[in-house]
Amino acid sequence: MKELQPFKMSKRFENVKLISAAAAKTPHDLIPLSFGFPAKEAYDVSLMAKCSSKAIEEGGYKSFEYGGATGPSRIVKWLKKRSEIRGIYAPEENILVTTGSGQAMDILARGLTNEGDEVWVEAPTFFGALRNFTLAGLKCRGFEIDENGLKVDLVEEALVAAKNNGLPMPKFIYIMPNFHNPGGVTLSLERRMKLAKLALAYNFFIIEDDAYTELNFSERVLPAVYQFAPQRVIYMSTFSKTIAPAIRMGWLVAPPEIIMQLRSLKADGSTSVLMQEIVAAYLETIDFDDHVGNISKLYKSRLDAMIKAIDDYLGDEVTYTAPEGGFFLWLTFKEEVATSLFEELALEKGVSFILGEHCYAENEEKNHIRLCFSYCDEEMCKEAIKRIAEAYYEKYPVKKLV
Ligand SMILES: Cc1ncc(COP(=O)(O)O)c(C=O)c1O
Incomplete structure (x- = not known):
């Protein structure tokens, strides 16, 4: 058989970047603040299994x-x-x-x-x-x-x-x-x-x-x-x-x-x-109100732990608006900071986040990062912020970590 010829893929989408979960590197002890995932505690696995059987039994062949x-x-x-x-x-x-x-x-x-x-x-x-x-x-x-x-x-x-x-x-x-x-x-x-x-x-x-x-x-x-x-x-x-x-x-x-x-x-x-x-x-x-109420409480306590760590480890180096809900905290460093400069180092230290610059259609601002607080527990959120602060201070040696 003749050797296979190389196949040229579409050039139409060359500039479309893969970001977050689809591109995430996952070293062994990574704390992934980049993932916009629900907490694993938010899934009721056995109830979902029961509902799956129920739906199939009730729906019969129609479900397929x-x-x-x-x-x-x-x-x-x-x-x-x-x-x-x-x-x-x-x-x-x-x-x-x-x-x-x-x-x-x-x-x-x-x-x-x-x-x-x-x-x-x-x-x-x-x-x-x-x-x-x-x-x-x-x-x-x-x-x-x-x-x-x-x-x-x-x-x-x-x-x-x-x-x-x-x-x-x-x-x-x-x-x-x-x-x-x-x-x-x-x-x-x-x-x-x-x-x-x-x-x-x-x-x-x-x-x-x-x-x-x-x-x-x-x-x-x-x-x-x-x-x-x-x-x-x-x-x-x-x-x-x-x-x-x-x-x-x-x-x-x-x-x-x-x-x-x-x-x-x-x-x-x-x-x-x-x-x-x-x-x-x-x-x-389920009682949907109870369900979303419970997971919101969990996410709020993770957010609070993250915010406390940010205040402790990064203090005046950053600003943020505390979210009233959702999954994400947007951390803004001083204007002259380029967060891409410490992204790789933070990954080496075992923490991932999304570079703010990926979130702009034009005129990308370089001094932000997106942190997801829903997926990791309070201790992990705290440890992650400590590692981010270490990476930041190594590249921008303004202050010693406490
Ligand atoms: C604001 C927003 N819209 C839409 C989506 C996509 O959600 P879905 O999983 O339903 O495609 C996300 C997922 O991160 C999101 O953050």
């Missing part, structure tokens, strides 16, 4: 078939009801179950735009969203966030300037209003209302990615942006953070004509029917 146009309705009914606590009153036909919210992002990016269109994102933003938008051939423009989320005034100024000067208008703005990834911040009520008004006035969509909303450590529950402009907001969320990422189940809420368009882009032969039935059985068995 293709889903058809709309898929099973039990989970959609549950989602419809749950959405109401956020002020989202949408009929079942407005809800589409997706294979993770990553898929929702993918089909939205392709369904709402043409290649080369401009979309606006927060700066920083979720690197997975940037990846999806880049794969769809979109141009991403970033807008600063502060402790109250996206600076909507800057968005308004840019919209006015774009309109007056014939510049590209965004097809959509992608935001994470609650417990932002990576920023940890929450969009204020005033800014939610204003952004919704702008979407209606300038005719763009808001993609409201609410992945972490159930993991709330505070008393504050803000209405979804969706509530203020259901015609121009597409709401999306996921069970990855509250049940398990491996079930690959998310959903979106959108006007029915958009759902129709997105169905034709969802080329996976439907999100696993079997998994939808298992998740429905699980949700009907």
Whole structure:
């Protein structure tokens, strides 16, 4: 047989980077603050096993078939009801179950735009969203966030300037209003209302990615942006953070004509029917409020341990906004610091984090890191911060460790 010729892969996606779990190096004693994973204590393995058997026994052969146009309705009914606590009153036909919210992002990016269109994102933003938008051939423009989320005034100024000067208008703005990834911040009520008004006035969509909303450590529950402009907001969320990422189940809420368009882009032969039935059985068995309440308590205590260690080991070298929920803390070093300079050293010391620079569509800021506090226990979080501080002080010898 002739020797195999080398095969040239697509050049179209050469600039798309793999970040986090997909690219994670895992030395033996690594403390992975880079993983956006739930805690292993958050999984009820034996209950999930029981619900799997129950779903298969109850569903019979139906659980093994293709889903058809709309898929099973039990989970959609549950989602419809749950959405109401956020002020989202949408009929079942407005809800589409997706294979993770990553898929929702993918089909939205392709369904709402043409290649080369401009979309606006927060700066920083979720690197997975940037990846999806880049794969769809979109141009991403970033807008600063502060402790109250996206600076909507800057968005308004840019919209006015774009309109007056014939510049590209965004097809959509992608935001994470609650417990932002990576920023940890929450969009204020005033800014939610204003952004919704702008979407209606300038005719763009808001993609409201609410992945972490159930993991709330505070008393504050803000209405979804969706509530203020259901015609121009597409709401999306996921069970990855509250049940398990491996079930690959998310959903979106959108006007029915958009759902129709997105169905034709969802080329996976439907999100696993079997998994939808298992998740429905699980949700009907547990008290979901208790479940998310318990895991939120666990995550809050890990966050508190991490914050104490940051204050002890890094003190005035860094700033952060303590998140009111979610998985992530965004640590900002002084402007002249490049966190990439101590990333490798930190890995050698056995701790990983996400470099902040991966979270920008443009004008990357170099002095941040994203820390995930959900996956590692309190002692590990504390030890990880100590190692990061050691790596930092070795490269920036400003102060001795206490
Ligand atoms: C803000 C945000 N949206 C979406 C996702 C993707 O979630 P899924 O596992 O549902 O694809 C993540 C995962 O990290 C996330 O942080």
